[in-house]
Amino acid sequence: MIDDAASGTDACGARDGGVGVSPLAFRAEEIARRDLRDGGALLYAPAFFDAATADALFAALRDGIPWEHVRIRGVPQKLATYWIGAVPYAYSGQVRPAAPWLPTPRAIAAAVESAVLGDTGKRFEGALLNHYRDGSVKLGFHADDEPILAPDSPIASVSLGAPRRLVLKHNATGETHELVLAHGSLLVMAGTTQRFWKHAVPPQRGAGPRINLTLRRLRSGDASGASLAE
Numbered sequence: 001m002i003d004d005a006a007s008g009t010d011a012c013g014a015r016d017g018g019v020g021v022s023p024l025a026f027r028a029e030e031i032a033r034r035d036l037r038d039g040g041a042l043l044y045a046p047a048f049f050d051a052a053t054a055d056a057l058f059a060a061l062r063d064g065i066p067w068e069h070v071r072i073r074g075v076p077q078k079l080a081t082y083w084i085g086a087v088p089y090a091y092s093g094q095v096r097p098a099a100p101w102l103p104t105p106r107a108i109a110a111a112v113e114s115a116v117l118g119d120t121g122k123r124f125e126g127a128l129l130n131h132y133r134d135g136s137v138k139l140g141f142h143a144d145d146e147p148i149l150a151p152d153s154p155i156a157s158v159s160l161g162a163p164r165r166l167v168l169k170h171n172a173t174g175e176t177h178e179l180v181l182a183h184g185s186l187l188v189m190a191g192t193t194q195r196f197w198k199h200a201v202p203p204q205r206g207a208g209p210r211i212n213l214t215l216r217r218l219r220s221g222d223a224s225g226a227s228l229a230e
């Protein structure tokens with residue numbers, strides 16, 4: 001058990017007891033880099049977590065996170081989400097309350113910090129979790145550039161479950177890049193990606209359930225240093 005104290009159901013309804021492995025094994029040596037116009041970069045590791053670990057993480061998050069379908073203009077969203085961070089997170093016209101780390105997201109964050117932030121002592125202070133129940137659930141073009149995020153800090157995105165396309169579009173030229181985010185993969189959007197590009201997860205007919213976790217550095221933390229992602 002990663003954190004026995006967090007097992008069971010806590011005050012916010014979480015039942016995340018972790019995945020029973022600490023620390024999580026991961027493979028960072030396969031990270032491939034694609035440079036983007038205007039100083040952005042994508043770093044992608046297709047099998048950052050092996051299939052068995054990714055299966056266990058998917059199940060732990062699916063069953064352990066108190067997923068919410070927030071309402072925008074009164075309409076409950078198909079995308080189920082959960083924000084973890086010491087401060088509230090305002091995005092897309094909504095404010096998500098501060099919430100403590102749970103064992104499985106924390107274990108994932110520790111593995112990603114080790115690969116992306118190295119021995120800088122830095123951490124990802126926030127995580128936004130998305131649960132796509134099927135291929136009809138999508139995410140429109142946006143940038144992860146809210147005021148609470150450390151400017152130009154890496155966004156590290158772990159995907160579990162059905163593979164889905166991620167499309168990036170340059171703000172000025174409309175140039176696009178596309179990649180398929182595999183089960184157990186890690187994508188780091190680095191450099192100036194959030195300043196000059198938007199990204200989206202389009203609908204995908206026939207796709208099964210998927211969970212994505214984006215790890216974010218907050219302005220309140222130390223925004224410097226990202227050994228692998230620079």
Ligand SMILES: O=C(O)CCC(=O)C(=O)O
Pocket residue numbers: 128130139144157159166181199201212214
């Ligand atoms: O689900 C994904 O891969 C992307 C998630 C995302 O863009 C976000 O949470 O801002």
